Amino acid sequence: MARQLCEEKSKDMASSSHGLFYSDVSSNNPTIQPHLMNHIQGFVTDPDMFNLTTGMDMIGFSKNLQQHSESNGVMMWKSFFGKPGQLAGSSSSKTMNGSCSNFYNQHADAYNTNKQDFTSGISETSSENLVVGGAHDSAPWQENRLMVDDSSLRCVFPCEGNQRPSQGLSLSLSSTNPLSIGLQSFELRQTSHHQHLSDFVSREGFFGKPVNAQQQQQQMLQDGYLSPSKGANIYQGHFLIKNSKFLVPAQVLLNEFCSLGTKENDVLPKQKCSQKNKQWEEGNSGGGSSKNHSLSSLEYVELQKRKTKLLAMLEEVDRRYKHYRNQMKAVVSSFEAVAGNGAATVYSALALKAMSRHFRCLKDGIMDEIEATRKGMGEKDHVAAVPGTTRGETPRLRIVDQSLRQQRAFQQISIMETHPWRPQRGLPERSVSVLRAWLFEHFLHPYPSDVDKHILARQAGLSRRQVSNWFINARVRLWKPMVEEMYLEEEKEQENDVASSDINVPEEDEKPTQEAPLLRIDSECMSSIVNDVTKSGKTIQNDNQMDAFGSVELDFSSYTHAHHSSGVSLTLGLQQHGESGVSLAFLPAATQSSMFYPRDQIQECQTVQYSLLDAEGQNMPFRNVMGTHLLHDLV
Amino acid sequence: MEARQIGENGSGRKGVEESDVEIKENEEVLKKIIASHPLYEVLIQSHINCLKVGLSEAGEFDATSEAWNKLVNSKSKATPSPNTSELDHFMEAYCMALSKLREAIEEPTKETNAFIRATYLQLKELNELN
Missing domain, CATH: 1.20.5 (Single alpha-helices involved in coiled-coils or other helix-helix interfaces)
Structure with a gap:
């Protein structure tokens, strides 16, 4: 029955071949690309790697098979795989864990008195370890391939006739079946005192979902893990680590006992990596990859070959890294199916970190080589050669x-x-500041003439049309609201009949004291000076402000009332105080461009004083403006 | 037997805080039971072996191995009571699981290390040729 099951299973495997990987590495196969051949030849340094006996030892056969001669190869295969119950070789893995078996023997004597046979192996016989693809006349045998299936191992031996199959042993871990990667089913041989460990250890992954005893026995018989004699004594219950109440405390204990910090571990691999990179740099500087002289066609072809090799190596490194990560994921998932989520991350994280560091160093080295080759070929900045x-x-x-x-x-x-x-809204700030300064300078008559517009356009870097449009808008948006506000305040003051008492009329013949041959009347600079108010209520002004020629003081002290706080008008740059007036002084600034006038011309121009005290003869809105010096337009 | 009693005692419905305290107490008792088991040392050794796979240098484990030796020397080996068969099964199974995990991690790591060494050799050969 078991024999038939094995044969049926092997036929299914031959037809579907899920999880089986065959790589023909023989030189007779022309389909393999040359760079892949180079990789395979380079990676395998041990000549015994593809030796059959080495492969047999890896699977579990003993070394006494070597006494068979090569001529009896087929007989040897028949003797191993002819009958399922036949003893062919002893299993190579007998202890539970090689590193801890000695310790177990030393420190668990009391426990071993009751349970002396606490050993593990795949099985007693190697024929139980392996499921062979049918007899020698089956389809896989006719195709000169012998398939050996184990839950942890996928092997395919190419075998030609009576020759010893010494070429092309391909061992790989299948990523298609993550629960069975690298995991062998194991059993504990039982005594009368100790139940079989396979009762609570399933073969799917480490331990899988619970199945009843008959199904498990039949499955293990079918796969060759149990002999029929052992199958009868299977323990009826099923123990699962995941559901145990001891799992979490045990994991906590283990982590408390030994939890590794990775900071110290980062030092050595980084040093190694830097050393390797230095070696490569020295090799690059000494080698012929960076040649300055013009390359011949042969050298160029060599460099091209080298570059393609390096690129192939880089791809291979990436592929192997992904493969390694997939393998680790599969191992972790299969262990976590047993011991709960996050149980394997403690163990896999360290290995993943170390291997990723190694891969990073390797990749950096290959990239350096590629860079050096590109420089040697004359390519720069990774710009691929366009046709x-x-x-x-x-x-x-x-x-x-x-x-x-x-x-x-x-x-x-x-x-x-x-x-x-996005479209620019408005004019540049520098241009606007020039125009705004002129506007406030000529606040009582903000209508520039054609000459003014021309000068302002040159100063602001705008066209005359832009200047004209700006003044049209500014008079509506800035100047008119200010005038209206002042007029309203004046009317309120008239209603209250509050007469201004302090009138500061400066002398008529006040002349500038500056000694420079040229004086600047700066149309760009406008600074607002707020008059300080003393306790007596008198306005104090700085003398040096009045010394500057062309300074205009507008004292609106009579128009202020209580509800005005000291706010700043952003559009005008004026500060409004509740108690004191606002004075605007147009001081010459040495840093900005301005209009220059000769000193004698300025002296010829007399300052015109508009006396606004006589309100009857003049119909003006600013009747109560006191002490106002206005500079006549000099244009 | 102790473990069963602990489980029965902790299953009573009480306030949230009281139940949390009981769970913590249960865990502490379970920890003591596990630590007194003769396979505890094997479990720790398996744990350390799993961790060792990820480390390239053997000298990085000096502190842990010292602690391990101290624990081994100072540990009193108490014989387990015959009623703790569930714990026996758990310890055996978990030791086996960790040993299999170590093998499973070790296999791809060894393969990958061999690949990396071979690639380094290839790079060296490329440098020597050119």
């Missing part, structure tokens, strides 16, 4: 120029992506 820009067709300078152009284009594209185009 029409290869070395034979265009000179080196043209390639460099094209690469620079590409870089500029990429930079422009990145700038456009980060800062998308």
Whole structure:
């Protein structure tokens, strides 16, 4: 019955071949790419790697098989795989754990008195370990391939006729079946005192879902893990680690006893990595990969070959790293199916970290080599050779120029992506400040003439039309609201009949004291000076402010009332105080551009004093403005 | 027997805080029971072996091995009571699981290390050729 089951299973395996990997490494196969051949030849340094006896030892056969001669190869295979119950070789794994078996023998004597046969192995006989694909006349045997199936091992031996199959042993871990990767089913041989461990250890993964005893027995018989004599004594219950109440305390205990910090472990691999990189750099500097002289066609071809080899190696490294990660994921998932979520991460994290460091160093080294090869070939900045820009067709300078152009284009594209185009609203701030300064300077008559517009346009860097439009808008948005506000305040003051008492009328012949041959009347600089109010209520002004020629004081002290707080008008730059007036002084600034007038012209122009005390003869809105010096337009 | 009594005592419905305290007490008692088991040393050794797979240098485990030796020397080997068969099964199974985990982690790690060494050799050969 078991024999039939084995044969049926082997036929299914031959037809579907799930989880089986066959890689023909013989040189007769022309389909294998040459760089892959190089990898395979380079990776296998041990000549006994593909030896049959080595492979047999790995699976579990003893070394006494070597006494068979090569001519009796087929007989040897028949003697091993002819009958399922036949003893062919002893199992190679007998102890539970090689590293801890001695310790167990020393420190668990009391426990061993009751349970002396606490040993583990795959099985007594190797024929129980292996499920062989039928007899020698079955389909896999006719195809000269012998399939050996174990839950942890997927092996395919190519075997030609009577020859000893010494080539092309391919061992790989199947990632398609994550629960069975690298995990062998194991059993404890029982005595009268000790129940069988396979009662609570299933063969799916480490321990799988619970099945009843008959199904488990039949499955293990079918797979060759149990002999029929042992199968009858299977323990009826099923023990699962995951459901045990001892699991969490045991894990906590283990972590308390030994939890590794990774900071110390980071030092050595980094040092190794840096040493290896230094070695490679020395090799690159000493080697012929970075040659400055012009390359011949043969050298170029060699470098091209080297580059393709390195790129293939890089791909292989990436592939192996992914493969390793998949293997570790499979191992972790299969263990976590037994011991709960997160149980294996403690163990796998260290291995993953170490291996990822190794892979990173290796990848960096290969990348350095590729970079050196590219430099030797004349490629720069990883710019791939576009058709029409290869070395034979265009000179080196043209390639460099094209690469620079590409870089500029990429930079422009990145700038456009980060800062998308949007229309600019309004004029530049510097231009607006020039125009605004002129507006406040000519506050009583903010209508620039054509000459003013021309000068302002040159100063602000705008066209005359832009200047005209700005003044049209500014008079509506800035100047008119201010005038209306002042007029309203004046009317309120008139209603209250509050007469201003302090009138500061400066002398008529006040002249500038500056000695420079040229004086600047700066149309850009406007500073607002708030008068300090003393306890007596009198306004104190700095003398040096009045010394400057062309300073205009507008004292609106009579228009202030109680509800005005000391706010700042952002559009005008005026500070409004509840108690004191606002004075605007247009001081010359040495740093900004301005209009220059000769001193004698300024002296010829007399300051015109508008006396606004006589309110009857003048119909003006600013009747109560006191002490106002206005500079006549000099244009 | 003790473990069963602990489980029965902890299953009573009380306040949330009281139940949390009881669970913690249960865990502490279970820890003591596990630590007094003769297979506890084997469990720790299996745990350490699993951790060792990820470490490249053997000298990085000096502190742990010292602690291990101290524990082995100072440990009083108490014979387990005949009623703790569940704990026996658990300890055996968990030791086996950890040993299998070590083998499962070790296998791809060894393969990958061999691959990395071979790739380094290939790089060296490439440098020597050119």
